[in-house]
Amino acid sequence: MAERLVTIATFNELTEAHILKGRLEAEGILCFLGDEHIVGVQPFYSVAVGGVKLKVTEGDVMEAKSILSRIQEGASEFDYDTIEMAPPMQEHPEARTCPNCGSDNVAEEKYNKTVFGLSYLLLGFPVPFMSRKYTCYNCRHTWKEKK
Incomplete structure (x- = not known):
């Protein structure tokens, strides 16, 4: 049986909802946004439809609410040790120099x-x-x- 989706937060701004959705997804929580397209097309309808709704599954409600409260308090910590860093960018191997003045610009x-x-x-x-x-x-x- 599929789990129900529970609304844990509502937002008047679509960008704020997307930012927090991305943060929850980065923490491994599956979440969805409700009414995002209505508010995206007609921002003045946000109040009429109840805003953009951030929804998570029933099993993730407590964890998602604790993460959102940490974010709102400003005490959110992200574990940077588990992130795989991209390899450093290499400089252009064939760097061109001007034959007239020798500049690399x-x-x-x-x-x-x-x-x-x-x-x-x-x-x-x-x-x-x-x-x-x-x-x-x-x-x-x-x-x-x-x-």
């Missing part, structure tokens, strides 16, 4: 701006023409990478 321009602009004016939509040019933001030098 360089960006790749993937599209030819002239063809892009003219096609937009003449055809009504831009045609991406691959260019592969590099521009130094320090000295404004542009160059193509030789393969």
